[in-house]
Amino acid sequence: MSNSSKPSLLIARAIFPEVIARLQNNFTLELNQEDCIFSPTELAQRLQGKFGMLCTSSARIDATLLAACPELRIVSSIAVGYDNIDLHACQHFGVMATNAPDVLSETTADYAWALLMAAARRVTEAEHFLRAGQWQKWSYDFFLGAEIHGTCLGILGMGRIGQAIARRASGFGMRVIYHNRQRLTPEQEAAAHGASYVEKERLLQEADHLMLALPYSPEVHHIIGAPELALMKPSATLCNIARGGIVDDTALIAALREGRLAAAGLDVFENEPRLNPDFLQLKNVVLSPHIASATRQTRLAMVNTAANNLIAAARGERPPQLLVV
Ligand code: GLV
Numbered sequence: 001m002s003n004s005s006k007p008s009l010l011i012a013r014a015i016f017p018e019v020i021a022r023l024q025n026n027f028t029l030e031l032n033q034e035d036c037i038f039s040p041t042e043l044a045q046r047l048q049g050k051f052g053m054l055c056t057s058s059a060r061i062d063a064t065l066l067a068a069c070p071e072l073r074i075v076s077s078i079a080v081g082y083d084n085i086d087l088h089a090c091q092h093f094g095v096m097a098t099n100a101p102d103v104l105s106e107t108t109a110d111y112a113w114a115l116l117m118a119a120a121r122r123v124t125e126a127e128h129f130l131r132a133g134q135w136q137k138w139s140y141d142f143f144l145g146a147e148i149h150g151t152c153l154g155i156l157g158m159g160r161i162g163q164a165i166a167r168r169a170s171g172f173g174m175r176v177i178y179h180n181r182q183r184l185t186p187e188q189e190a191a192a193h194g195a196s197y198v199e200k201e202r203l204l205q206e207a208d209h210l211m212l213a214l215p216y217s218p219e220v221h222h223i224i225g226a227p228e229l230a231l232m233k234p235s236a237t238l239c240n241i242a243r244g245g246i247v248d249d250t251a252l253i254a255a256l257r258e259g260r261l262a263a264a265g266l267d268v269f270e271n272e273p274r275l276n277p278d279f280l281q282l283k284n285v286v287l288s289p290h291i292a293s294a295t296r297q298t299r300l301a302m303v304n305t306a307a308n309n310l311i312a313a314a315r316g317e318r319p320p321q322l323l324v325v
Helices: 015-024 040-046 062-067 087-093 105-120 123-130 162-174 186-191 200-206 227-233 249-257 277-281 294-313
Strands: 008-011 028-030 054-055 074-077 096-098 151-154 173-180 209-212 235-239 263-264 286-287 323-324
Touching: 008 015, 015 028, 015 294, 040 062, 054 294, 062 087, 074 294, 087 096, 087 323, 096 294, 105 123, 105 162, 105 209, 105 235, 105 263, 105 277, 105 286, 162 186, 173 200, 173 263, 200 227, 200 323, 227 249, 249 263, 249 277, 277 286
Parallel strands: 008 028, 008 054, 054 074, 074 096, 151 173, 151 209, 209 235, 235 263, 263 286
Antiparallel strands: 096 323
């Protein structure tokens, strides 16, 4: 194919050079390896004349943007979560939208456990203490944390990632309970370490450690707020590897500060990357910058999934991970 016959593609964020090399065979590329975050106006300008865009969840894809980009045919995200994409608007404007599920489930579940263990066993708090030169002597009640093995793990959102988190509970001899829009089949429950379905209220009341693994949508905005936190055990741990906005961060900060919840492990925040600064004052929260899927292998697989979707669309085929159109 000559350059001029290739469709144009905006790669809206920095990505792996090897995937750029793959995409070069199929597209004329506009790159952003400096990794600037484009404003909506700049994004619309850069999308003029483009057939497609490869993006992350930092790009807001809405009717205003799509109306301004009439040649756009596909938006391909490297993320599994697509709350940044207005699927109705995509349908209305005839723009395909794709995401990158599956390839990150196991890695994200690994990280959920890393956060849970760090929060429950106070790993980062103890490390900060040590780094600050405060360790004078060992003592029997030094950084007492919460038990993990043999306790009850609650999972809110039992999709692929939730099920992968549940499977890992077998090594810890935990009982797993979950709540989900849809109950799993008995076979799926058996494969998820025998997880049992419970109502949300019971999940909150019984879990010693609660994992949030549900996709964000306006319907679940602040699904964990002050009333839900009040139902949880004061000794419990809450971990969010899903999306900011699912938890009311202000209510969570109050619960952690007042000892109504023992600890939290958070990889996602409302308004990230500008998280509520009050989190930084709390010792009983482990904070990380949205890195649950961050291994080289997994991130490469996510970007390649997005590339596969784009290449299929350019060939007039159905993208494997088509969400809409
Ligand atoms: C990460 O948050 C993703 O949705 O892939």
